Amino acid sequence: MRHRELLKRVTIFADLDDAALVTLERIAVERQYPRESVIVSQEDRGDALFVVCSGKVKVVLYGRSGREVILSVFKPGDFFGEMSLLDNQPRSANVIALESSTLLVIERRSFADQLANHPNLALGVLAELSRRLRRADAIIGNLALLDVYGRVARYLRELAKTEGEPESGSVVIRQRPTQQEIASMIGTSRETVSRALSEFQRRGFLELSGRRIILRASFALGDDSAIEVS
Numbered sequence: 001m002r003h004r005e006l007l008k009r010v011t012i013f014a015d016l017d018d019a020a021l022v023t024l025e026r027i028a029v030e031r032q033y034p035r036e037s038v039i040v041s042q043e044d045r046g047d048a049l050f051v052v053c054s055g056k057v058k059v060v061l062y063g064r065s066g067r068e069v070i071l072s073v074f075k076p077g078d079f080f081g082e083m084s085l086l087d088n089q090p091r092s093a094n095v096i097a098l099e100s101s102t103l104l105v106i107e108r109r110s111f112a113d114q115l116a117n118h119p120n121l122a123l124g125v126l127a128e129l130s131r132r133l134r135r136a137d138a139i140i141g142n143l144a145l146l147d148v149y150g151r152v153a154r155y156l157r158e159l160a161k162t163e164g165e166p167e168s169g170s171v172v173i174r175q176r177p178t179q180q181e182i183a184s185m186i187g188t189s190r191e192t193v194s195r196a197l198s199e200f201q202r203r204g205f206l207e208l209s210g211r212r213i214i215l216r217a218s219f220a221l222g223d224d225s226a227i228e229v230s
């Protein structure tokens, strides 16, 4: 029973009936990962699917110089590790714990059995892959079409949509990622992110207060044409 509510929240499991959820709960094994530990290494053979129970993980690629690109961040209720299970190729990226995290691990064979027995689960995986491809398309578009200030603005707007709380004409993000994490997500340096945030603050678009960002509602909802590099 402990994990049933969480499994129900995972997009691909949402349409499963109670009996299937009970089976999933039985075959899933709970594992703890300390902060910064490697959960999945690029090029490893994929032998399991993971569901985040608590904590936060990042999906990253590393350049030869060690520079990292963050492809995505997953939180409780999100899953990862499906790609190599589906195409039998090595892991497409590294997954690292950003915080001490608890994950449910569903081993390849068991997941394949569930996929074969539940067409809704297979449709759910396709829908989620499609959502992730849309997001990847948007990121490629942003990299090619927006300058770096536009990318910082676009990133903050996306964050405001998923994590922002409205507060008297503003949108508050309580725990923003670090400047280095933002830089790794939008393909720039920490110094550039720092400059962009200061510039936005100077122009009155937002206020920074530790890890909190208070975005003016007009900025949070605005379009990118308002952001020009000075």
Ligand code: CMP
Pocket: 040, 046, 059, 071, 072, 079, 080, 081, 082, 083, 084, 085, 090, 091, 092, 093, 094, 095, 132, 136
């Ligand atoms: P897999 O390739 O098995 O292992 C790494 C996992 O990271 C992958 O499955 C996906 O679950 C996840 N992943 C890889 N690329 C992306 C991406 N662009 N967006 C979101 N998740 C990704």
